Amino acid sequence: MNKVILHIDMDAFFAAIEELDFPEYRGKPVVVGADPKDGKGRGVVSTCNYEARKYGIHSAMPISQAYKRCPSAIYAFPRMKRYVEFSKKIHSIFYEFTPKVEPISIDEAFLDVSGCIRLLGEPVEIAKKIKQRIKSQTGLTASVGVAPIKFVAKIASDLDKPDGLVVVEEGKVIEFLKPLPISKMWGVGKKTEVKLKAKGIDTIGKLAQIPRETIVKRMGKVGLHFWSLANGIDDRDVEIGHKVKSVSLENTYYEDVENEKIIEESIRSLSDNVSRILRKKKFRGKTITLKIRLGDFSTFTRAHSYKSLIDSSQIIASVCMDLYHNFDRKGKNVRLLGVAVSNLNTESGDQLGFFDESNREQQKIDKVIDMVQNKFGVDKIKKASLLNKHSRRIDEGDIT
Numbered sequence: 001m002n003k004v005i006l007h008i009d010m011d012a013f014f015a016a017i018e019e020l021d022f023p024e025y026r027g028k029p030v031v032v033g034a035d036p037k038d039g040k041g042r043g044v045v046s047t048c049n050y051e052a053r054k055y056g057i058h059s060a061m062p063i064s065q066a067y068k069r070c071p072s073a074i075y076a077f078p079r080m081k082r083y084v085e086f087s088k089k090i091h092s093i094f095y096e097f098t099p100k101v102e103p104i105s106i107d108e109a110f111l112d113v114s115g116c117i118r119l120l121g122e123p124v125e126i127a128k129k130i131k132q133r134i135k136s137q138t139g140l141t142a143s144v145g146v147a148p149i150k151f152v153a154k155i156a157s158d159l160d161k162p163d164g165l166v167v168v169e170e171g172k173v174i175e176f177l178k179p180l181p182i183s184k185m186w187g188v189g190k191k192t193e194v195k196l197k198a199k200g201i202d203t204i205g206k207l208a209q210i211p212r213e214t215i216v217k218r219m220g221k222v223g224l225h226f227w228s229l230a231n232g233i234d235d236r237d238v239e240i241g242h243k244v245k246s247v248s249l250e251n252t253y254y255e256d257v258e259n260e261k262i263i264e265e266s267i268r269s270l271s272d273n274v275s276r277i278l279r280k281k282k283f284r285g286k287t288i289t290l291k292i293r294l295g296d297f298s299t300f301t302r303a304h305s306y307k308s309l310i311d312s313s314q315i316i317a318s319v320c321m322d323l324y325h326n327f328d329r330k331g332k333n334v335r336l337l338g339v340a341v342s343n344l345n346t347e348s349g350d351q352l353g354f355f356d357e358s359n360r361e362q363q364k365i366d367k368v369i370d371m372v373q374n375k376f377g378v379d380k381i382k383k384a385s386l387l388n389k390h391s392r393r394i395d396e397g398d399i400t
Contacts, residue, residue: 002114002148002170003112003114003148003149004112004113004114004117004123004146004148005110005111005112005113005114005146005147005148005149005150005153005238006110006111006112006113006123006126006127006130006144006145006146006153007108007109007110007111007144007145007147007150007153007154007156007157008094008108008109008110008111008130008142008143008144008157009107009108009142009143009144009145009157009158009161010090010107010108010134010140010141010142010143011050011140011141011142011143011161011162011163012047012048012049012050012162013047013083013086013106013107013140014032014046014047014078014083015030015031015032015047015048015049015052015076016049016140016141017079017082017083017086017140018030018032018074018076018079019049020138020139020140021082025074025076027051028051028073028074029048029049029051029052029054029055029057029070029072029073029074030048030049030051030052030073030074030076031045031048031052031057031063031066031070031073031074031075031076032045032046032047032048032076032077032078033045033046033047033048033063033066033075033077033078034063034077034252035063035075035077036063036064036066036067036071036075038067038071039064039067039068039071040064041063041064041067042063042064042252042253042254042255042335043062043063043252044059044060044061044062044063044252045057045058045059045060045061045062045063045066046059046078047059048066048073050162052066052070052073055069055070055073056069057069057070057073062297063075083106083107084106086138086140087106087107089137089138090107090134090138090140090142091103091109093130093133093134093137094109094111094130096133097111097113097116097120097126097129097130098111098112098113098115098116099240100112100113100115100238100240101238101240102238102239102240108157110150110153110154110238111130111238112237112238113126123146123167124146124165124167127144127146127165127167128165130142130144131144131163131165141162141163142163143157143158143160143161143162143163143164143165144156144157144164144165144166145157145158145159145166145168146165146166146167146168147167147168147173148168148169148170148173149173149232149234149236150234150236150238151186151229151234152168152173152176152177152232152234153168154186155177155180155184155186156168156176173232174208174231174232177204177205177208177230177232178203178204178205178208179203179204179205180203180204180205181202181203181204182196182197182201182202182203182204182206182207184204185204185207185226185229185230186229187222187225187226188226204230205230207226207227207230208227208230208231210227212224212227215227243344244281244283244344245342245343245344246285246340246341246342246344247274247277247278247281247283247285247340247341247342247344248274248289248291248338248339248340248341249270249273249274249277249338249339249340250270250291250336250337250338251266251269251270251336251337251338252335252336253266253334253335253336256294256295256333256334256335257333257334257335258333258334263324263334263337264321264324266337267290267317267320267321267324267337267339268317268321270320270337270338270339271313271316271317271320271339272313272317274313274316274339274340274341275311275312275313275316276313278311278341278344279311282346283311283341283344283345283346284309284310284311284344284345284346285309285310285311285341285342285343285344285345286305286306286307286308286309286310286342286343286345287303287304287305287306287341287342287343288303288304288305288310288315288316288319288320288323288339288340288341289301289302289303289338289339289340289341289342290302290303290320290323290324290327290337290338290339291336291337291338291339291340292324292327292329292334292336292337292338293334293335293336293337293338294329294332294333294334294335295332295333295334295335296332297335298332299336300327302323302324302326302327303323304319304322304323305343309345310341311341316339316341320339
């Protein structure tokens with residue numbers, strides 16, 4: 001049986017919920033993200049509605065730039081609990097149609113409906129029913145891509161937003177992909193796009209025409225992956241029970257920071273909170289990553305991996321501190337710091353032994369702090385090293 005995969009992506013999800021809860025926002029530009037502070041804000045745009053996009057505003061844009069483009073927009077701070085409520089409703093609708101659901105994020109998922117056609121009708125009818133169910137039960141719209149492979153379903157869902165439905169039939173995948181710009185390739189970032197265009201590869205079709213051996217020689221495994229997708233080869237199944245791959249937190253400073261003590265304090269605070277989330281979710285990881293964004297918006301990541309699984313705040317902070325001190329910021333101030341732990345597993349057992357007794361004592365302290373925070377709230381107890389006048393609020397987190 002040929003696969004039939006749907007990629008469902010909610011339209012301007014956060015902003016749409018704000019419009020739903022506050023009808024007076026409708027028809028006006030709505031930007032969800034950090035406080036713009038009259039153009040002096042430090043954070044970024046989480047998302048925005050389609051009215052705001054007419055001004056060139058987009059996700060991940062610095063909030064100060066968004067404000068300059070449209071100071072009259074409505075700027076709403078994210079209400080994650082509310083968004084999660086809607087996300088749960090929407091994902092429960094998916095499971096009414098098929099058990100094969102792979103959540104990708106809070107507002108999108110892949111569905112394999114291959115085994116539901118005889119019962120529920122043709123793929124396009126299934127997609128319409130899901131869209132109608134979401135609209136009637138939540139008041140929100142979704143865009144859907146229908147295709148025989150995940151890669152094409154993902155692209156298709158983005159081609160007719162908002163409230164779109166694009167179907168790519170079996171046998172028409174290559175024809176569909178051929179004229180699309182290379183930027184539509186899943187995994188092709190700005191740097192890769194520039195490199196490919198420099199070689200005259202500006203469409204997916206042109207990439208597909210390059211001999212397989214040539215692309216492998218030039219780009220290795222990554223090139224082979226892109227070449228396969230460009231030729232409509234994508235054997236990935238919809239993964240039931242999406243596996244969490246990483247836990248991360250970021251902190252954007254109100255002002256660019258030069259002071260080493262403030263930076264070190266932030267690293268400890270982020271490490272402490274990432275560690276707490278790991279223990280709460282019963283995860284441990286092998287790879288620790290430090291993200292640094294400087295005042296000129298240049299962004300760097302440094303990582304270190306171990307054979308053992310860890311969740312200790314002491315180990316995470318120590319590794320991140322080493323990564324930071326080995327990084328040359330060339331006199332530039334720091335705008336953002338992030339800490340992530342990836343390569344996760346739920347295995348138990350001893351953690352890294354090189355901290356020995358001090359590490360075991362730290363684990364006991366972590367557990368006590370967890371108990372108090374779980375009962376009375378995160379702010380009720382903190383390590384002494386994290387308490388001083390320079391503390392910054394951790395403003396972004398992600399579990400992927």
